[in-house]
Amino acid sequence: MVQFVEIADPDDPRVAAFRGIRERDLVRGGAFVAEGTVVVGQLAASPFFVPKQLLVLRNRLNGIADLLDHLPDDMPVFVAERPVIDAVAGFAMHRGVLAVGEARAVPRLPLPERLAALAAEGRTVVAAVGIANHDNIGGIFRNAAAFAAGMVLVDETSCDPLYRKAIRVSAGAVLSVPFERVRAERLPDLLREAGFRAVALSPGGTLDLAALDAVREPVALVLGAEGPGLPPSLMARMETLRIDMAPGFDSLNVATSAAIALQRLYSARGGASEG
Amino acid sequence: MVQFVEIADPDDPRVAAFRGIRERDLVRGGAFVAEGTVVVGQLAASPFFVPKQLLVLRNRLNGIADLLDHLPDDMPVFVAERPVIDAVAGFAMHRGVLAVGEARAVPRLPLPERLAALAAEGRTVVAAVGIANHDNIGGIFRNAAAFAAGMVLVDETSCDPLYRKAIRVSAGAVLSVPFERVRAERLPDLLREAGFRAVALSPGGTLDLAALDAVREPVALVLGAEGPGLPPSLMARMETLRIDMAPGFDSLNVATSAAIALQRLYSARGGASEG
CATH class of the missing domain: 3.40.1280.10 (SPOUT methyltransferase, trefoil knot domain)
Known part of the structure; x- marks a missing residue:
């Protein structure tokens, strides 16, 4: 079961990875940002990448119940109202569902x-x-x-x-x-x-x-x-x-x-x- | 020969048609804005549309000599430095060559x-x-x-x-x-x-x-x-x-x-x- 975490303050350090993403192409350490239900769903299903954190608009939670069922246990899902998400992300065109993802450590042939x-x-x-x-x-x-x-x-x-x-x-x-x-x-x-x-x-x-x-x-x-x-x-x-x-x-x-x-x-x- | 007009003040009323074009899709009265040498060239060659005014970065004038030769006589070509054009247009991604165009009055079959x-x-x-x-x-x-x-x-x-x-x-x-x-x-x-x-x-x-x-x-x-x-x-x-x-x-x-x-x-x- 994913862990829901309420975020009320845009300066909350727990959502630091989502801060100012409009201006940045990658977040720290090669991690990246996926936007929208379809793309975050692809991230959850990817053999090469894995979601680490989600930031979701409260009123989008019901619409992504299937997605949430497929996320790793104990993954933090930050939940916030629109003004908070807009302030964190730095823009308003983020579709209400954001994930930070990173590469899986999978052994690969040359x-x-x-x-x-x-x-x-x-x-x-x-x-x-x-x-x-x-x-x-x-x-x-x-x-x-x-x-x-x-x-x-x-x-x-x-x-x-x-x-x-x-x-x-x-x-x-x-x-x-x-x-x-x-x-x-x-x-x-x-x-x-x-x-x-x-x-x-x-x-x-x-x-x-x-x-x-x-x-x-x-x-x-x-x-x-x-x-x-x-x-x-x-x-x-x-x-x-x-x-x-x-x-x-x-x-x-x-x-x-x-x-x-x-x-x-x-x-x-x-x-x-x-x- | 086109008429070159130096513009030094972003508030100059002569470039009113180019003001704040980032935020507007069409300029007044159904006129539109074309950006860049290639597209402005297409406008000058179009059987359906005609350029009415140009706004050009001073250092782009030499590069568009061919285009200027093909513009209607007496067409105003406003020339300005980058800070002025950026302030008029409202953004900096305009490629230094802007035109306002409108439809030609051509008779057409039904x-x-x-x-x-x-x-x-x-x-x-x-x-x-x-x-x-x-x-x-x-x-x-x-x-x-x-x-x-x-x-x-x-x-x-x-x-x-x-x-x-x-x-x-x-x-x-x-x-x-x-x-x-x-x-x-x-x-x-x-x-x-x-x-x-x-x-x-x-x-x-x-x-x-x-x-x-x-x-x-x-x-x-x-x-x-x-x-x-x-x-x-x-x-x-x-x-x-x-x-x-x-x-x-x-x-x-x-x-x-x-x-x-x-x-x-x-x-x-x-x-x-x-x-």
Whole structure:
């Protein structure tokens, strides 16, 4: 049974982890903030992360009874009225259900072995290079989850998928799709050695999207930032794929491009029977 | 030649149209605000809208020389330093190039005739129903432009495509793709009578996405809000189309779903040769 703790004073030290979260991307020590019933539910169900504390608007308690039943015993659930939560969080758009979460200490195989296992299952993986925008990282994870991608690799220049806004935009997918940090320059070899065909999305790509239908190997879809795109030195080490657009139109949002390619792969490979 | 006007005082009445734009979606009298060189460039090139005034950071003037060459003669271009622009606009994230625009007075055929003409050309059109979120409306227009849709119909409950944030997220596409307001309940008959096959995107749709490849008629893609989706009474009057996703995954972002379906139609119909 979770432990309900009434909070009446916004300065109460027990809710320190929730203080001023609008302005901070991560809370102390790499912990992160999940917002809303759906995302906090994903956190509670995640094999990789675990909720440590909840802060809930009193009138939302009844609506999250199912969620509360699935939380670890003895987990503190702080309960407060709206003015108190708004004052703690520093903003009023928090959906009334907030959780602080952190990574579980789960033993994991080395990354090359995990990638090889995904390739052996025929799963698609995604790599994000230079994606500094929180909305775009969140959108990439959401779309990766929608089309059963097995992992997202995030390069050293992309933003942290556990930033508050990235988690929210991902609809919680950053808590369900495994991800790892990898230096961009390692990607081509790492992916190829694991058994993937590494394909970089690029407006000037050689392959047309429809060519994915004929690809039999597992695909790693490599995404660069809108505008600069992938570094040419990296792109030269992979196949490139384009999504044809109306003449004169510049480019799609990167998460949208990813969705189009992921859907094509998912559908060509039999969809749900695959994942 | 445009008329440069130095603005040193944020309270200068000549820049009244730019005052406090962060908090307002439209400026007085249905005029709107476009931000950034790309979007202001789209405004200058739009057949449907026209820039009336610009407010530009002094150090951005050189970078927009091409744009300035394409502005109407005698148009006021207000020039100011950053502290002045920030104080006028009410925020600092405005990219240093702002324009107030408004609709051109262009004679247009009645909507049924314009839709029939698009259907006769085999163009795809999009209808947005209940899309209240500015990001989503903007994303729908961006994706409609990317895949050469001929028009976006916007129902009475959707937000105004000319809201500041919608324009920005659309990358200016709301200024290039024609749109019209239409009551949602009129859509099925209006589209059918114009010659479109009206297809509603819905997670429980009857047709699978790939079925679009075999459709020969022009398609009108009808989009509802994430969460509630389209009203059942409306959906019952159209065909429905689903995009299969990983089991247990709830739904894609509506603009992303639209992109996937629009790309499929664009590609099946020969892409650029179509639009």
